[in-house]
Amino acid sequence: MSEDTGGRPCPRCEQPMYRRHCKYVCPRHGVVYDCSDTFY
Ligand SMILES: [Zn+2]
Incomplete structure (x- = not known):
């Protein structure tokens, strides 16, 4: 894995x-x- x-x-x-x-994933x-958020 290259996380x-x-x-x-x-x-x-x-x-x-x-x-x-293109996602940010919280472990909790x-x-x-x-990637649909303007954040990205
Ligand atoms: Zn969290």
């Missing part, structure tokens, strides 16, 4: 999120952002 935390914390719990394809909350 990388990307240095972006979850806005809810501040755990480092994984970036997977699941997908927090995806």
Whole structure:
């Protein structure tokens, strides 16, 4: 796996999120952002 935390914390719990394809995934909350969000 080439997951990388990307240095972006979850806005809810501040755990480092994984970036997977075009999604940011929190280990607690699941997908927090995806590429349809302006965030990306
Ligand atoms: Zn979270």
